Amino acid sequence: xxxxxxxxxxxxxxxxxxxxxxxxxxxxxxxxxxxxxxxxxxxxxxxxxxxxxxxxxxxxxxxxxxxxxxxxxxxxxxxxxxxxxxxxxxxxxxxxxxxxxxxxxxxxxxxxxxxxxxxxxxxxxxxxxxxxxxxxxxxxxxxxxxxxxxxxxxxxxxxxxxxxxxxxxxxxxxxxxxxxxxxxxxxxxxxxxxxxxxxxxxxxxxxxxxxxxxxxxxxxxxxxxxxxxxxxxxxxxxxxxxxxxxxxxxxxxxxxxxxxxxxxxxxxxxxxxxxxxxxxxxxxxxxxxxxxxxxxxxxxxxxxxxxxxxxxxxxxxxxxxxxxxxxxxxxxxxxxxxxxxxxxxxxxxxxxxxxxxxxxxxxxxxxxxxxxxxxxxxxxxxxxxxxxxxxxxxxxxxxxxxxxxxxxxxxxxxxxxxxxxxxxxxxxxxxxxxxxxxxxxxxxxxxxxxxxxxxxxxxxxxxxxxxxxxxxxxxxxxxxxxxxxxxxxxxxxxxxxxxxxxxxxxxxxxxxxxxxxxxxxxxxxxxxxxxxxxxxxxxxxxxxxxxxxxxxxxxxxxxxxxxxxxxxxxxxxxxxxxxxxxxxxxxxxxxxxxxxxxxxxxxxxxxxxxxxxxxx
Ligand code: SF4
Numbered sequence: 221x222x223x224x225x226x227x228x229x230x231x232x233x234x235x236x237x238x239x240x241x242x243x244x245x246x247x248x249x250x251x252x253x254x255x256x257x258x259x260x261x262x263x264x265x266x267x268x269x270x271x272x273x274x275x276x277x278x279x280x281x282x283x284x285x286x287x288x289x290x291x292x293x294x295x296x297x298x299x300x301x302x303x304x305x306x307x308x309x310x311x312x313x314x315x316x317x318x319x320x321x322x323x324x325x326x327x328x329x330x331x332x333x334x335x336x337x338x339x340x341x342x343x344x345x346x347x348x349x350x351x352x353x354x355x356x357x358x359x360x361x362x363x364x365x366x367x368x369x370x371x372x373x374x375x376x377x378x379x380x381x382x383x384x385x386x387x388x389x390x391x392x393x394x395x396x397x398x399x400x401x402x403x404x405x406x407x408x409x410x411x412x413x414x415x416x417x418x419x420x421x422x423x424x425x426x427x428x429x430x431x432x433x434x435x436x437x438x439x440x441x442x443x444x445x446x447x448x449x450x451x452x453x454x455x456x457x458x459x460x461x462x463x464x465x466x467x468x469x470x471x472x473x474x475x476x477x478x479x480x481x482x483x484x485x486x487x488x489x490x491x492x493x494x495x496x497x498x499x500x501x502x503x504x505x506x507x508x509x510x511x512x513x514x515x516x517x518x519x520x521x522x523x524x525x526x527x528x529x530x531x532x533x534x535x536x537x538x539x540x541x542x543x544x545x546x547x548x549x550x551x552x553x554x555x556x557x558x559x560x561x562x563x564x565x566x567x568x569x570x571x572x573x574x575x576x577x578x579x580x581x582x583x584x585x586x587x588x589x590x591x592x593x594x595x596x597x598x599x600x601x602x603x604x605x606x607x608x609x610x611x612x613x614x615x616x617x618x619x620x621x622x623x624x625x626x627x628x629x630x631x632x633x634x635x636x637x638x639x640x641x642x643x644x645x646x647x648x649x650x651x652x653x654x655x656x657x658x659x660x661x662x663x664x665x666x667x668x669x670x671x672x673x674x675x676x677x678x679x680x681x682x683x684x685x686x687x688x689x690x691x692x693x694x695x696x697x698x699x700x701x702x703x704x705x706x707x708x709x710x711x712x713x714x715x716x717x718x719x720x721x722x723x724x725x726x727x728x729x730x731x732x733x734x735x736x737x738x739x740x741x742x743x744x745x746x747x748x749x750x751x752x753x754x755x756x757x758x759x760x761x762x763x764x765x766x767x768x769x770x771x772x773x774x775x776x777x778x779x780x781x782x783x784x785x786x787x788x789x790x791x792x793x794x795x796x797x798x799x800x801x802x803x804x805x806x807x808x809x810x811x812x813x814x815x816x817x818x819x820x821x822x823x824x825x826x827x828x829x830x831x832x833x834x835x836x
Contacts, residue, residue, distance in 0.1 A: 224249040225741040226439035227289040228257070229330035232265070233353060235346060237424055238279075238338040240355040247332050253743065254830060256713035257288030259315045260757040261333045262304025266313050267760060267834050269335065272767040276308035276416070277395065277423040279339040285326060285429065286334075288715035289740050292327035293438050295446055297720035299324050299517040300410075302712055307415040308397040308423075309576065309629055310650045310674050312765035316417050317678070317712055318386070319516035320403045320410030322431055325384040330436040340425040343393075345373055347383075350434030358427045365389045365569035366402035373430050381406045387428035389571025391617040392418030396627040398576035398652075402568055408514040408524055409538045411568065414676060415651065418571045441742030449736050453724040457521070460723030464523040465513075467502025469542035472655075474501045476542075477550075479686070480790030481660030483653075484550045485603055486582035487646050487781060490657055491790035492550060499555040500545050509561070510539065516717065523719060529561050537565040540574070543677070546655035547578020551646075552585065552609055559606035563613050570617035575675075576629055579652035581612055583630040584622070586644040592637050598622035645779040649674030649770060656682035658782045658797065663690040665797040666805040667701040669776045670819075672761040678718065680704040684727050694801060698808035703728065706754030713757060729754070756829040759813075759821050763834055766820050773819045776806055 224230055224247060232245040247261075255264050262284040274280035283305045290298040301323030307314035326334065329350045336346065345358045356376070361369050369387035377383040386403035399418030403410040412418075421427075440446055463471040476482045477497040484492050498504060505527060514524035525539035540548070540561060548567075549560045567574045587593045588601035595601070598621060600608025615623030625633050631650045634641040647653050651674030658664045667680025680701040685691040690700045707729050711721050714737065725732040734750045737743065745753075765771035777783075778797055786796045810817065814825035826832050 222249060224252055225289065225441060225743070227293065227441070227740045228252055228438070229327055229332045229436050231331050232333040232335065233331045233348065234335045234337060235353040235355070236338050237336055237340040237344070237346070237355055237426065242353040244352070252289070254753070255757060256710065256753055257332055258286045258302040258715040259304070259709055259712035260753070261286040261713070262302050262315050263313055263757060263760050263764065265333060265335050266304055266306065267764050269337065270306055274306065276306045276311060276420055279424065281306045281420055281423070283336040283417065283420055283424065284333055287323045287327045287332060288713055289438070289737070291438070291715055292324045293440055293446070293740065294518070295450055295736070295740070297516070297519045297521070297717040298715060299519060300715045300717055301326060302715060303401065303412045303417045305415070305417055305420045306768070308395070308419050309416050310770065312649065312672060312768055312770045313761045314415035314673055315712060316412040316414050317715070318401070318403055318410035318412040319717065320384070320408050321405040321517050322384040322386050322403045322410065323715060324517045325431040325433045327438065328436050329431060329434040336424060336426065336429075339423065343425050343427055345428040345430060346426060347377065347430045347432065349432045350436065361427045362393065363390055366571045367404055367569060369428050370402075370404040373428050377430060377432065379432065383430050383432055385428050385430045386410070386412070387571070388418040388421050388426070389569060389617065391571040391627075392422035393427070394617065394619050394627070395419045395422050396572055396617060396619070397629045397632070398573040399571050400573045402571060407512075408516055409568070410516070413573045414575065415673065440740050442739040446736060446739040449732065449739065453732070454520070457720060457724035461521045461523070461719060464521055464719055464723070467506050468523045468525050468539050470502035470505050470539060470545060472502070472542040473497055473545055474503065476655070476686070478791070479660070480787065480792035481657035482550055482655065483546060483646070483657065485553045486551055486586040486644060488586070489789060490660060490787050490792060496555045500549045500557050500560060504557065505539060511536065519717065519720065521720060521723070527561060529558050532558055532562040534561065534565055537561065538568055540564040543655050544574035544578070547575045548609065551578055551582035553603040554606045554609055556606040559610055563609045566610065566613040570613065572613070572617060575654055576652045577613070577616060577626070579646050580626050580630040580633060581609065583644050583646065584626060584633065587637060587641050590640070590644070592641050643780045646781070647675040648778060649775060651675040657792070658778055659787050660792040660795050661685045661691050662694050662697045662797070663701050663704070665778060665782070665802065666698050666809060667704065669778050669802060669806070670701065670809055671705070672758065672765055672771070678708050678712070681708060681722070681727060683722050692795070694805055698805045699812050702809055702812055703751070705758050706751050709754040709757040710750060713753070752829070756831060759825065759829050760831055760834060763821055763826070763831065771819060773806060773817065776819055778802060
């Protein structure tokens, strides 16, 4: 095996939160080639260090911050990082990506991955420099929101925005299971939104992680070639991301609603009136509330926006993403955009995933409508109650009243109710679905059912399905979903922004991707070999989940409404995914992957992917 390419920092930092000691481990060249970085490195470290018996909130869980070979290079939009951990939502491996400046700063320390082990005795924050880690007391930060925490850490470190901070809010401290992490840098937030990374950090008594830039500068194997690739990508990228440049992801509200595949009222229907959609659309946000564009380091797309809402006392907040508008507006039947933005800003500040929180509230509202929850549970359980939505955000983060039950997520909430409540769940493997319809998009049906992260739209991607590929047919859709999972695993291991990848080079791995990796590393991968890396990463995630007892044929399922109730009206009326259809797609999916009938990777598959050492 040749040397480690100098595009890598070359080290993994292991931090013992209890003692405050840290240890360096060299990144082995063969591991870089097998797992790339980011997502791949995170799952490898979780597989090696977290016992299958450990609960997400056990101190044995590990939180990994990982970057890839192209972070901190002039190549655009490689400014994302990955947080990997065992999720308190799914009980399985989870990786959540975020943008901003933290990942780039992490790379300059020379640490391709930072693994936080154990738990601190008291509330603390962790500072990473090129010299290693220090664990600092943070009792004064208890109860601060995410923005306040970032600011407080910057004050303590005393170098302004040269300290790059990602923080948990009160929800993380209170172990709200879907608590997120928010990174606030100059003019740009990055949110590791899904899966509960904030709750796991909270369980470790860690309020924030800060990185101070080091001197490491990655060396590219063929910088001119990478520059040429980047230049060639610019035109399709800018043309392919016009909506994002103008409106951010909120620009998807109107077009997706028009397809009749946008969940409303806890997904009872999947289309609202044009008037309602318009009221929460990116176009309206742009016209009335957006104050400026914001961007991650080194990205010309600038999909981020800040909004101001005077009547809500919001002078500057992150624009709600499309997924957040689904969770906090359409699923609630709330079209008062100012209240929706207030709820979203609260979620960001309190540190909660807007998708899981919103879908859990929508679930509770339908349970109330169906008589499974009484009015004594909360006065805020009517669909359409915008003020109640805002109240519930605070109650959830503080675990007040019904907030304590909402904090568990919809699946655990359902366990405390009559069995009939299961009919109103909208998620897979314990994680609530994102906005892309599992009834109206066949690729999402099988994609969500098999996703290692459950209801995540960053395992199988919906983008091509909206363009008419594998949206309404099951023909070849299982393979499509699996290969899309390889695409996202590679992208998150290179820590390339998904929007930039899809807009610039397309939604499938091709020569442009492998050429870019080769130009960065000096390797000689072809697209098939690059895809095999994605396949390896996905199989290792699956293996971790099999060992944890949460991945089998019985677990690869969809909720009742998706399998038994057709979309009632609109352009996608009649669509759903009956059990027989899902079973047939699972057969094809397992066969394509080389898994047995119960969805377990076979010995031959593990050997082919060089994963045998992880089997035991
Ligand atoms: S497209 Fe948006 S999320 Fe992606 S790198 Fe650019 S600003 Fe960040």
